[in-house]
Amino acid sequence: MSDTLLVMKYGGTNMQDARAIRHSATLAARSIQEGIRVVVVVSAMAGVTNQLLQIADAAQAGDIARANDEIAAMRTRHFTAAQELGAAPDSDTVRELREMHETLRQAVYGVYLLRELTPRSRDLIVAFGERLSAPLMKLALEQLGQRAHHLTGGEAGIVTDTHFGNARPLPGTYGRIKDRLSGLLGAGVTPVVSGFMGETEKGAITTLGRGGTDFSATIIGKALSATEVWGWKDVDGVMSADPRVVKDARNIDVLSYGEVMELAYFGAKVLHPLAVTPLQDSGIPLRLKNSSDPDFAGTLVQAEPRDEAGHPVKAVTAIRNVSIINVSGAGVLGIPEVIASVFDAIARENVTLLMVSQSSSMSNVSLAVQTVDAERTLNALRAGVSLELQVEQQDNVAVLAIVGSGMRGQKGVSARLFTALAAQDVNILMISQGSSELNISVAVEAAHVDDATRSVHAAFSLGTAVSAG
Ligand SMILES: Nc1ncnc2c1ncn2[C@@H]1O[C@H](COP(=O)(O)OP(=O)(O)O)[C@@H](O)[C@H]1O
Ligand SMILES: N[C@@H](CC(=O)OP(=O)(O)O)C(=O)O
DSSP, rough: OOOEEEEEEOOOGGSSSHHHHHHHHHOOOOOOOHOOOOOOOOOOSTTTHHHHHHHHHHHTTEEEEEEEHHHHHHHHHHHHHHHHHTTTTTTTHHHHHHHHHHHHHHHHHHHHHOOOHHHHHHHHHHHHHHHHHHHHHHHHHHHOOEEEEEEEETTTTTBBOOOOSOOOTTHHHHHHHHHHHHHHHHHOEEEEEEEEEEEOOOOOOEOOOOHHHHHHHHHHHHHTTTSSEEEEEESSSSSSSSSOTTOOBBOOOEHHHHHHHHHHHTTTSSSSSTTTGGGGTTTOOEEETTTTTTTTTEEEEESSSOBBBBBBBOEEEEEEEEEEEEEOOOTTTTHHHHHHHHHHHHTTOOOOOOOOEOTTTSSSSEEEHHHHHHHHOOOOOHHHHOOOOEEEEEEEEEEEEOOOOOGTTTTTHHHHHHHHHHHOOOOOOEEEEEETTSSSEEEEEEEGGHHHHHHHHHHHHSSSSHTTT
16 A cells, blocks of 8 residues: 555535446545545535525425425435445445435424524534435445445544534644544545534534535645645636636646635635645645546646746636625724724624725725625624714625736736726726735626626636637
8 A cells, every 4th residue: 555645525516416426436446446545525416505505494484395395306316326326225325315314304394393594503404415425425435346434524523613604623623533534544444524514522513614525625634644635626627717707718737825715715616715724734735636537637736836937817717796885984984993893893794805995085995795795794884883884785796806926026917907807898896906916806897797707818818729829
């Protein structure tokens, strides 16, 4: 057996049905057969997390019939996958799936009886997606002749704080994961861990935020001092733009942890924004690879940026469904206590501010937030700020960002960005540049964001068409 240890993460697309799961298992088995130790981390089957959220909402609203119909449909999907993967009706896999669905049904019924959906019960319900897909992956690995054992995030040692819906690992988690998984690995058994979830010190199930299976994989990677963490995707890796929007988007060979964090934060759906944080101290590389083209190197994410001459910008991304909250009050906003109370009120609501800008006359502050957070932000400002301020909301906004370490100290980058936007007749609502100079972001009307993305992508020569020449 070699010293190499890989953590392999499979997202919803790579777990969506029996065929995808079998293929994912084949990719892991290939490495195991080479003597590499592998920890597999799985997401829910594509669409299941959203379905579970809808089930929870329906139960809270009193529509138990709809919740039960959805649970039945989900159950059929898991049983069909198990059957297609070769599980007999009396097998352990089928029994486990049946028990889990029964517990899920009871939890949902509890929400219905109480008509109350706390963040804690929502996490319990939503984590079933990952709990249900782990036995399927274990089965697929066994069918390929591998020994495997599935564990929930908590069983694998992931302990978190109590921020249900957006939990963070506690420092003790790393030692605990090592204790829980080393024995299995030493015995030649591949652990299959349910991603996205952990548990509090008291054993309540938590989730790590949407897209959190990437985060689970890197937490485990750090704990085990993995050689690399691999995120299997349905794209070649991190691309210069969302390939669904920009047809000639190109794969990026190397990115730094900082660059990939900015990209994820500014909407590149390819990775959880905090996923690389556990890797930063140790410098463990993260590789994003295409499951349809496993021999392609994909994108390597590492500590050091690799600047490409003549390419200060590496990618353009967008966050959709954004609202701008304009806070105004001539003369009032210049008072430091008033500004402090604005940010205090927002912090108490735990709202993520995507962009902030203050006019130099200090009579206006603009805040960009996700539209789902807008009402909470408005209410918090109205309740939490004592002085007379006007607060208004502008919807249908998107934030577009360009990212790349090469723009540090480089002149003319914003000029090129603004020229590309002007060429598309796009009006800029807000502008911000991070002090790290890894990104420049602008808020624009949502209707223009796709055209703006394509125009900016072309202006920085990011596409295949240009780079090939
Ligand atoms: N800059 C980008 N690079 C790569 N993929 C991107 C980018 N922006 C958005 N995406 C989208 O992210 C998707 C992959 O992420 P995700 O849906 O989380 O996969 P999974 O859930 O299967 O892991 C791709 O299908 C792609 O459409
Ligand atoms: N299933 C969770 C966690 C996750 O990471 O999923 P995916 O790997 O499919 O993005 C979600 O949808 O948020």
